[in-house]
Amino acid sequence: MANEKMNGVARLIEVTAVEDRRVDDFRDLSTADRRPDRPGGRGLVIAEGVVVVRRMLASPYPVRALLGVRRRIEELADEIVDLDVPAYIVDAEVMAGIVGFHLNRGVLAIADRAPEVEPAQLTATARRLAVLEGIGDHENLGSLFRNAAALGIDGLLLGSGCSDPLYRRSVRVSMGHVLRVPFARMHSWPADLKLLSDGGFRIAALSPQPSAVPLHAAELHQGPVALLLGSEGPGLTEQAFAAADVTVRIPMADGVDSLNVATSAAIAFHAIGEGAVGGGR
C-alpha cells in the first residue's frame, strides 16, 4: 500500500552520496543554522520528525524540500501527494553525513519563512494572548508555544529579549506549534503594549511576588486578556509591570523556587482559557 501511495507523490529523488549538492539546504544543520535569524544565517525553518513535518506541511510556511529515510517519507505520502517539491530519499548513514549528526526521527522538511504578522493584526482578532519579555531560552520558548496551542491561546507577542521561535530547537520542542500559533514581534517595547490596552485587553502580569493577586481570584477568564510573562531569573521589567492592569501569582509552597516559565504559563493559560470559560464554576 505504501508503495502504491508513493507513485504520485512529490518528486521522489534517491540520494546516495553525502556530497550531493541538491541537499545543501539540509547540510550541517547544527552549525549552519545555529542562528538563522542573523545576517549570514539562511533563515530557513527546519522541521524534524513525522509529526512536526506534518504540521509544517499544513502551515503557511512554504516547504522547499524533504529529506528522509524511505519509511518516514512513506508515512507522509498522503500529505505530500500533491506537493511539487523534491523529497530526497536517503539511508540513515547518508542522512547523518548530510545533516552532520545522527537524527533518529528519520525525516526533515525545510521551508522558507512566512511573511511576518504585525502585532496589530493579532490584537485585532485575538481574545487571549501571551506577551513574552526576555524569553531567550529556545526550549522554554518552544514549550510556551506548545502549551499555548494546547490550551487555546490565540497568539503570542514577542517583546524585547526574546529569541527566534523559528530556531530549530524551538520548532522541535514546540512539536511544530510555532508554525501554527500566530506570533508577532513588538518592535517598540514597551510602547507597543499600548496596542493591547487600546484593543480592550486586560493586561495581567504573572509574577511570584507575594503582593500579587492569586491567579484563581483574578477572574481572568472574562473578556479579552493578555498575559505578560517574563523569564525565570530576572522576571518582568518595571516597564512591563507598569503596563499591566493586574499582577497575578500562582500560589506556591514556601522555600520553593519559581516554576519553569512554560509550566507557570500553562497553569495561567488553563485559567484564562477554555478551561475557565467552558463551565463548571
Next chain:
Amino acid sequence: MANEKMNGVARLIEVTAVEDRRVDDFRDLSTADRRPDRPGGRGLVIAEGVVVVRRMLASPYPVRALLGVRRRIEELADEIVDLDVPAYIVDAEVMAGIVGFHLNRGVLAIADRAPEVEPAQLTATARRLAVLEGIGDHENLGSLFRNAAALGIDGLLLGSGCSDPLYRRSVRVSMGHVLRVPFARMHSWPADLKLLSDGGFRIAALSPQPSAVPLHAAELHQGPVALLLGSEGPGLTEQAFAAADVTVRIPMADGVDSLNVATSAAIAFHAIGEGAVGGGR
C-alpha cells in the same frame, strides 16, 4: 568574609591530582552512575550546583562528601560549617578530569540513600498525593517532583514502570526536590491503590479522553485527593482507570497532542492544591 567563614567549615581538603583515590565517589559520573538503582550501581545520590547541594544538605540524605571549586564551596560555607564530612577543593580542570565531563555548576555533593518510605506512611498523613504509572523518563520524573514541591503536593507514590527519582538527571531537573518531597514505591500494582481508597482519598485519573470531566468542574480541591498520572504516549493502564473514582481532563484545543506529563500535572496540582483551597472561588 568568605575566607573567614571557611575557617571552621567541614574538612577542607585540596585535591590537585585527577587520580586521587579520595574522590572516587565522584569519578566518571556519566558512566558509573548511569543506573544507580541496578545491582552493581553504587546507589549513591548526586547533587549538582549550589542550589541543589543546599537542598541535599537540608534533606534526610546523609551527605558523604562535597567536591567543588573554591568559590562554590565558599558559597555553601554557612551550610557546611558544622558538617563532619570532607569538602574536596579542586580547580575546574581537575574537577572535569574526575567527573568525566565539564560541569559548569562547579560543585557536587554525594549522599547515601535515606531509608525508603512505605506507601502507608504517606497515605496516613498526606492530603494531596500524586500517583505515577509508567513514568520512565528521568526528566519528566524530575519535573514532576519540582512541580509537586512548588504546588503543595504532599508526596508521590510510584506505581509500576517508573524510573528511579534519585538518578542524577532527575535530581538535577527536580532542582533537588526529589530529596525533599516524600515518595514511596508501590510494590504491588495496582493492588496497593487500595491504600488510597481505604485512606479516604478520592482517586482522580488524569486523561485526555473526551468523556472525562473537565478538571475545573471536578471540584478536586475538597478533601483528600490522589491524582493518577500516566506517561504521555500510552497513558494510564485499564487497571489504573478502574481504580479511579473519577477521570478528569484538561480541556485542550482540537488537533493538539497532549501536553507534557509534568505540565499537565502542574495544571492539575494547581487545581487541587493551595491555589484552589486558598480562596477566591
